[in-house]
Structures are given as structure tokens and as C-alpha cells.
Amino acid sequence: MGAKIAQVRALATVSYAPAAPRISGRGDQASRSPVPGSPAPEDVVLPGQDFLPVLPALQGLLPSAGLQRGQVITTDGGGLLCLALAAGASASGAWCAAVGLPGLGVRAAIDAGLGHDRLLLVADPGVAWPQVVAALLDGCDIVLLRPPDRPSAQLRRKLEATARRHGSVLLVAGEWEGAQTRLLVASREWAGIGAGHGRLRARRVQVVAEGRGAGTRPRAAWLWLPGPDGAVAPAADPVSPDLASPRPAAVGGAAVAGTALVGTG
Amino acid sequence: MGLLWLALLWWGRDDGGDGMTGGTRAPRKVRKVRRVRSVRRVLVLCCPDWLAPPTGPDQGPVPGQGAAGQGAAGQGAEPGARAFEQVVATVEEFCPKVEVLRPGACAIGVRGPARYFGGEPELARKIAAAVRKIGFSCQVGIADGLFAAELAARIDQPGPSGQPGPSGLIVPQGGVPAFLAGQPVAALGIPELAYLLPRLGITTLGDFAALPAVEAANRFGTQGVLAHRLASGLDPRPLAPRPPSVDLSAAWEFDPPVEQSEPVVFAAKSLAEHMHAQLAASGLACVRVQVQVHSADGRQLTRFWRHDGLLSGLAVAERVRWQLDGWRPGGPADGSPAHGGEVPGPGAAPGGITLLRLIPDQLVRAVGRQLGLWGDAVVSDRVARAAVRVQAMLGHGAVTRPVLAGGRSPADQVLLVPFGDAGEPPRPADRPWPGSIPAPVPATVYPVPLPARVTDDSGEAVSVTGRAQVSAPPTWISAAGAPVRAITSWAGPWPLTERWWDPARARRQARFQLVTDDGSAWLAVVQDGRWLVEASYD
Numbered sequence: 001m002g003a004k005i006a007q008v009r010a011l012a013t014v015s016y017a018p019a020a021p022r023i024s025g026r027g028d029q030a031s032r033s034p035v036p037g038s039p040a041p042e043d044v045v046l047p048g049q050d051f052l053p054v055l056p057a058l059q060g061l062l063p064s065a066g067l068q069r070g071q072v073i074t075t076d077g078g079g080l081l082c083l084a085l086a087a088g089a090s091a092s093g094a095w096c097a098a099v100g101l102p103g104l105g106v107r108a109a110i111d112a113g114l115g116h117d118r119l120l121l122v123a124d125p126g127v128a129w130p131q132v133v134a135a136l137l138d139g140c141d142i143v144l145l146r147p148p149d150r151p152s153a154q155l156r157r158k159l160e161a162t163a164r165r166h167g168s169v170l171l172v173a174g175e176w177e178g179a180q181t182r183l184l185v186a187s188r189e190w191a192g193i194g195a196g197h198g199r200l201r202a203r204r205v206q207v208v209a210e211g212r213g214a215g216t217r218p219r220a221a222w223l224w225l226p227g228p229d230g231a232v233a234p235a236a237d238p239v240s241p242d243l244a245s246p247r248p249a250a251v252g253g254a255a256v257a258g259t260a261l262v263g264t265g
Numbered sequence: 266m267g268l269l270w271l272a273l274l275w276w277g278r279d280d281g282g283d284g285m286t287g288g289t290r291a292p293r294k295v296r297k298v299r300r301v302r303s304v305r306r307v308l309v310l311c312c313p314d315w316l317a318p319p320t321g322p323d324q325g326p327v328p329g330q331g332a333a334g335q336g337a338a339g340q341g342a343e344p345g346a347r348a349f350e351q352v353v354a355t356v357e358e359f360c361p362k363v364e365v366l367r368p369g370a371c372a373i374g375v376r377g378p379a380r381y382f383g384g385e386p387e388l389a390r391k392i393a394a395a396v397r398k399i400g401f402s403c404q405v406g407i408a409d410g411l412f413a414a415e416l417a418a419r420i421d422q423p424g425p426s427g428q429p430g431p432s433g434l435i436v437p438q439g440g441v442p443a444f445l446a447g448q449p450v451a452a453l454g455i456p457e458l459a460y461l462l463p464r465l466g467i468t469t470l471g472d473f474a475a476l477p478a479v480e481a482a483n484r485f486g487t488q489g490v491l492a493h494r495l496a497s498g499l500d501p502r503p504l505a506p507r508p509p510s511v512d513l514s515a516a517w518e519f520d521p522p523v524e525q526s527e528p529v530v531f532a533a534k535s536l537a538e539h540m541h542a543q544l545a546a547s548g549l550a551c552v553r554v555q556v557q558v559h560s561a562d563g564r565q566l567t568r569f570w571r572h573d574g575l576l577s578g579l580a581v582a583e584r585v586r587w588q589l590d591g592w593r594p595g596g597p598a599d600g601s602p603a604h605g606g607e608v609p610g611p612g613a614a615p616g617g618i619t620l621l622r623l624i625p626d627q628l629v630r631a632v633g634r635q636l637g638l639w640g641d642a643v644v645s646d647r648v649a650r651a652a653v654r655v656q657a658m659l660g661h662g663a664v665t666r667p668v669l670a671g672g673r674s675p676a677d678q679v680l681l682v683p684f685g686d687a688g689e690p691p692r693p694a695d696r697p698w699p700g701s702i703p704a705p706v707p708a709t710v711y712p713v714p715l716p717a718r719v720t721d722d723s724g725e726a727v728s729v730t731g732r733a734q735v736s737a738p739p740t741w742i743s744a745a746g747a748p749v750r751a752i753t754s755w756a757g758p759w760p761l762t763e764r765w766w767d768p769a770r771a772r773r774q775a776r777f778q779l780v781t782d783d784g785s786a787w788l789a790v791v792q793d794g795r796w797l798v799e800a801s802y803d
Contacts, residue, residue, distance in 0.1 A: 077803060079708045079709060079801070079803040080708035080802075080803065083708060095645070095648045097651075102712050103709040103710050103711050103712060103800075103801075104709070104710075105675065105706060105707050105708045105709055105710045105800065106667040106669070106678075106679040106710075107669075107675060107678050107679065107706040107707075108705065108706045108707060108708040109708075110669075111704065111705065111706060116666075116667045116668075116669065117666075119666065119667060120648070120651075120652055120664055120665070120666060120684065121664070121665045121666070121667065121681060122655060122659070122663055122664055122665075123663075123665070123681075123712075124659075124663070125659065125663075126659065128658055128659070131658060132655050132658060132659065135651050135654045135655050135658070136651050136655065138647070138650075138651050139647050139648045139649075139650055139651020139652065139654075140648060140651060187784075188784040189784060190754070190780050190784070190786055190802075193754045193755070193756050193778060193780055193786075194754055194756075195738065195753075195754050195755065196738055196755060196756065197756060198754075198756055199703065199756045199778055200705065200756070200778050200780070200786055200802060201705075202705065203705075203786070203802070226704075226705040226708075227705070228704070228705070229704055229705070230704045230705040230706060
């Protein structure tokens with residue numbers, strides 16, 4: 001995993017370095033400084049703010065400790081990580097729309113902190129999904145998207161421009177070349193369940209963030225995703241937390257079937 | 266003397282003024298009017314088994330509803346109210362001034378139409394026949410005053426000489442007190458009195474009317490006075506016919522037909538302003554506006570947009586643009602927001618657009634609109650615009666909002682309600698649901714559970730007995746044709762038996778939590794011997 005991240009970092013540095021000033025428009029230092037007012041969850045998201053707040057547990061993963069408006073962020077899979085990313089902003093009053101996620105677990109989203117009364121679902125956008133996403137980027141602060149098909153480079157650029165124009169954040173569950181930040185679940189294990197006894201109580205995951213521009217340096221964090229009550233909380237490092245000795249990467253699904261092996265918690 | 270005159274005037278106002286046979290009355294004639302007090306004869310038409318017929322293709326759901334809270338109340342009664350329009354329109358052919366009492370009942374003044382159509386029985390028969398002809402059953406009652414007429418309309422009576430004439434009753438002129446005398450006090454529709462009066466030994470309206478009005482006022486207050494007036498056959502208020510259905514629509518013809526939508530949208534703005542001016546001149550507002558677009562090849566696209574007297578001309582034009590955008594089959598193939606100004610591709614709007622018509626629908630008197638002081642605008646305009654635009658593209662049901670419901674399986678716990686509708690969850694969420702899966706809840710709930718195959722070490726399918734005994738520890742799982750994975754840990758079976766009294770919705774299953782070797786966790790159930798994956802925890 002370490003090698004992979006180093007490779008990604010090198011790639012990102014080389015290919016995206018010239019773009020960095022344009023994307024963030026400020027230095028690393030400046031963008032990492034806390035956004036005034038964003039950590040307080042009761043704050044209403046102001047349209048003029050540059051960053052949407054995220055849950056405290058996720059702040060260390062993002063270069064600016066928040067979701068920068070106009071950004072595209074990808075997560076692997078449409079699961080809880082994607083919902084947790086949107087939860088902080090939603091709790092502050094932002095509107096979310098989920099496109100192409102018919103199986104979105106609303107209960108889990110609520111437990112993670114997403115407000116279901118500020119959530120629009122477009123389960124099946126069909127072939128016109130780019131127009132749907134564009135329309136929703138205009139109205140909502142965050143759009144969660146699982147593209148039904150692989151978008152062309154031109155289409156991606158258009159949607160990115162739409163997000164920048166309206167100052168909204170596009171969270172893609174899946175692949176999106178050119179995303180500013182990618183979040184991957186590098187390792188996960190469930191606690192509380194045994195062979196025939198117990199039940200699922202919490203899941204400890206290691207989330208790795210890779211990015212470009214200000215977020216080039218890979219960051220990793222151990223999280224309870226979800227915790228015992230469904231909320232997202234920072235977790236202590238397990239006994240052998242080492243990026244260099246990779247735990248089974250469950251990113252690729254079937255690709256790692258042969259090698260994957262998870263110890264039960 | 267001046268004081269006496271004033272007292273007389275006041276008394277006249279109080280007592281005779283609400284006979285209200287129309288117009289202002291000189292105080293000098295008060296006494297005379299009292300003597301010949303004639304309550305206006307009224308015909309009431311009731312449709313007893315009011316059932317909304319299926320809505321037609323152009324009466325689809327109403328997108329474009331502004332404030333969620335305000336629209337929610339009207340949404341529920343809408344199909345019935347809308348279908349009753351047909352009945353009202355039929356009655357309007359007999360008398361233009363119809364008061365709609367509620368969906369399912371309307372009233373007209375009977376004097377003029379009865380003279381024209383040859384008497385009251387004939388009028389009642391004709392109206393009933395006309396309403397039955399459009400497919401609604403109805404009962405017609407005629408009496409002096411609205412209250413008696415409504416009661417008369419509810420009386421079941423076979424039509425004259427066995428023909429399918431009106432059931433309901435025609436109370437002859439002056440016969441109202443006698444007619445009311447036999448009615449039970451419950452007919453007043455005041456639950457308090459309906460409970461109290463029989464306990465006081467007053468069971469019929471005749472008994473109640475026999476009391477002095479002063480005593481009724483002393484004992485029961487304003488409500489008692491009102492009830493006493495009703496029981497005596499006096500009318501508490503005159504008919505309030507609904508606004509006349511004059512044609513307030515506005516249309517624009519395009520000659521030659523236009524291919525692009527931009528000129529249509531431009532015309533829509535001035536049309537909408539014209540329509541609004543017409544409405545304002547008549548003191549009316551419309552609940553919805555119907556946008557009709559005709560194309561050169563004869564096709565017609567009609568859609569209702571909620572208006573509530575709130576939309577500006579520009580906002581109506583915007584809805585026309587959305588409607589035209591939604592009409593084009595493919596839409597623009599790029600990611601740009603669908604601009605109406607783009608030239609539609611070949612075959613998109615065949616032959617161009619020839620006519621645009623805006624029709625105000627469900628006219629009501631413009632009484633202004635009081636918005637809630639706070640908490641009213643739940644959905645911000647920006648979000649509502651985006652949602653309505655997507656609805657215009659994909660259909661009303663495509664954009665949903667989740668409402669929490671009660672239930673034991675994750676799929677039961679959420680109800681998806683189309684944006685703009687008010688949805689009541691069938692099962693309340695704030696009740697204890699023993700047997701539901703404890704937190705944490707799955708992050709992905711499959712709309713349709715995935716069929717799965719779960720086997721033990723030897724490759725045999727794992728089964729669960731009626732006593733919730735699992736045949737062997739589950740070892741391998743393959744869901745929906747995916748490759749087989751090893752199960753590293755599992756929990757269950759947790760039996761669930763729901764609604765055994767209802768064969769259609771009964772459910773009996775055993776639930777498992779499974780963790781596979783790639784770290785994913787699943788919620789699987791065994792139902793009727795088959796394994797289904799209901800949800801994923803990732």
C-alpha cells in the first residue's frame with residue numbers, strides 16, 4: 001500500500017502540480033487553516049463560505065479540513081464513507097442530493113449525521129443523468145453520484161465546471177479521473193461478531209486520502225465507521241497499524257479475492 | 266326619538282338582516298320584510314358515495330409546488346375535488362351560480378331555474394339525470410334554506426313511479442318547519458348538542474325549535490342560537506356561489522411554427538403577465554396553471570403547475586421552459602444545464618410549436634396569502650427549483666424525499682415520497698419495534714433483495730428449521746451471481762414472524778449477519794427456504 005501511495009503521490013505531483021494554484025488559489029498553509037465558523041455544527045451553511053464543514057473525525061483527511069466548494073471528491077463504493085462525508089455539511093443546513101444510489105440506507109445516513117429532511121433522492125436518473133446532476137448541482141450544496149456509465153472526459157469537465165460555477169461539491173461513489181481528492185477504505189474489520197455468536201457492533205476502518213494540489217500528501221486515519229451507535233468517530237490505532245505492511249485491501253472487490261483474509265475482531 | 270330610531274334600526278339589522286334575500290334594505294321596511302320573511306329556496310345535490318374516478322392522462326400529479334407545508338394540506342383532497350369539478354360543471358349548465366359546499370355537495374338557488382325548466386320536480390329530475398349521465402350517483406333535495414335542503418338531499422327515497430329519478434326529497438314551500446320537526450337533533454351536525462339535547466329529553470329538531478330562542482341562547486350561547494335558527498328553518502347565511510368560470514386563459518399562436526423554444530418562453534412571459542392581469546381584474550387567483558403546447562404535427566403537451574397565486578410572469582415562463590425541455594425526447598447530450606435556447610435536434614420537436622396556451626385552473630377568490638411567520642419555507646426556492654426541473658425531465662415520482670417509517674427490516678423503515686407530495690408513513694416510526702435489527706444499521710439497502718446461495722463446508726445449502734435451528738454453520742456465500750466468498754464470522758438466526766393475521770403481508774423469516782473474507786458485512790434472510798441478501802453494511 002505504501003508503495004502504491006508513493007506512486008500515486010509521484011504521479012499526482014508530476015501531472016497535477018501546475019494545476020494546483022488554480023484549484024486551491026492559495027498556499028497549502030492558508031487552505032489548511034481552520035475555516036471560521038465551520039466546526040460548529042449548529043452553524044448554518046452560508047452560501048458565501050468557501051468550505052462546507054465535515055464531521056470532526058474526517059477533518060484530518062481533507063487538506064482544508066472541509067469540503068471545498070466546487071470540488072470533486074471520490075470514494076470507493078457508495079457506502080457509509082460517502083454518506084459520512086456529506087453528513088457534516090448536512091448537519092449544518094446544507095442540502096444533499098443522491099443520484100443513482102437506489103440502495104442508499106437512509107437510516108444509516110441519519111445515524112451518521114445526515115439530515116433526511118434535507119435529502120433528495122433520484123434513484124434512477126437514466127441516460128439523462130448528466131443533466132440531472134447539473135440541475136441538482138445548481139440547487140443543492142452536495143450531490144452524491146454513482147455514475148450509471150463511465151463519463152467521457154468532456155462530460156466530466158462540464159460537470160466539474162458546473163460544480164465550480166454553483167459552488168457545490170460533487171461526491172462521486174466510484175471512479176472519476178481528475179478528482180481533487182480520493183478517499184479509499186484501505187482496511188476494515190468488524191467488531192462484536194464471532195462464529196455463530198454476537199452481532200455486528202462497530203467497524204474499524206482505515207481511510208486513506210489521496211489527492212492533488214494541496215492534498216498531495218496522503219493522509220490516513222483510523223475511524224469507527226460506523227461506531228456502535230452508527231455515528232462516525234475517530235478510532236485508536238490497532239496494535240499493528242502500519243501503512244507499510246498492508247492489511248487486506250478490500251478496494252478492488254473480486255480482484256483481491258484470493259489473497260484477502262480478515263481476522264475477526 | 267333619535268335613540269328609539271337607532272334601536273329599531275339595530276333590531277332590524279339583527280333579526281331581519283340575515284334573511285339576506287339579497288341587496289341592501291331600507292330600515293323603514295324592516296317590519297314588512299319580517300312578516301313576509303321568505304328564505305330562499307335552495308337545491309342541494311349530494312353525491313353520497315363520492316369516489317374519485319381515475320385521473321386522466323393530462324391530470325397527472327402536480328409538480329412545481331412551492332412551499333411544502335402549504336401545499337401538503339391541499340394535496341390530499343385534490344383528486345376528489347378535481348373530479349367534482351365535472352359535476353359542478355354539469356350543474357352549472359342549469360344555473361351558472363353554483364356554490365360548492367365541499368367535494369361531493371353543491372347548491373344552487375332554485376327559483377329561476379325551476380321556472381325555466383318547468384317546476385322544481387322537473388329541475389331536480391333533469392339535474393340528477395345529467396349528473397348520472399357523466400357517471401356519478403347523486404341525490405337532490407330542494408327546500409327553503411340550505412340546511413333543510415341538504416338534509417332533504419340526504420333522505421333516501423325511491424324515485425317517483427319507480428323510474429331512476431332523484432332520490433332525495435322536495436320539501437314544499439313553507440313546509441320546512443314540519444319537515445325539520447321530525448329530524449333527530451344529530452342532524453344539526455354539532456356533536457356537543459347531539460350528545461346533550463337527547464339527555465335533556467329533546468330528541469328532535471321540532472322539540473328544540475319549540476324552546477324559546479332566548480332560552481337556547483341562555484343555555485347554549487352563540488352555538489345554541491345558531492342551532493335554534495337552523496332547527497326553526499331559518500337560514501344562517503345566504504348562498505355564496507363560486508366565482509364565475511369565465512375564460513381567463515391566454516393563448517399565443519405561432520405562425521409560422523417555431524422550432525426553437527426560446528421564442529415560446531419569451532411569449533410565455535408576456536402571456537403569463539396578461540393572464541395575471543386578467544385574474545387580478547376579476548379579483549381571482551388560481552391554484553394551478555395549466556400549460557398547453559401544441560406542435561405542428563398535432564401533438565399536444567399539457568401539464569399542470571402549482572401556482573397558488575405566487576408565481577410571477579417570469580416564473581411561469583420558466584416552467585414553460587422546463588416543460589419544453591422535458592418534452593424533447595433525448596435532451597441535450599452533454600452535461601450542460603438543459604438550455605431551452607438550444608436548437609432542438611432533428612425530430613426533437615417535430616414541425617415546431619404552433620400554439621401556447623396558459624389556462625388558470627381551480628379559480629378561487631384572491632384573498633391574499635398569509636405565509637407562516639417562521640418554519641414555513643422548509644424547502645428553499647433554490648432546492649425546489651432544482652427538484653422541479655428534474656421532475657420535469659424524469660417525471661414526478663423520480664425525485665423523492667425519504668420519510669421515516671416504522672418496521673423491523675431496513676427496507677420497511679423508510680418511505681420514499683415524491684418531492685412536493687406529503688407522505689404519511691403507513692407505520693409510525695416512533696413506536697418500539699421489538700425484533701428490529703439493532704444499530705448500526707446497514708448503509709446499503711437493496712430495493713429488491715438479492716437472491717443468494719449460502720452453503721456449509723460440504724457444499725450443502727444451509728437451512729433453518731421451524732425452531733430456528735441452523736442446519737450447519739454457513740461457510741460460503743454467493744450473492745446475485747457474484748463469486749463465492751468465504752464467511753469468516755456470522756450471527757443468527759434471528760427469527761421474525763410478522764403480520765401472520767394478514768396472508769398478503771405475512772412474513773416469516775430468519776435473519777443472519779454475515780461477514781465475508783473481504784471485510785464486507787451483509788444482512789441476509791432465509792424465507793421460504795431461500796436465501797436473500799437484504800442489505801449491506803458497507
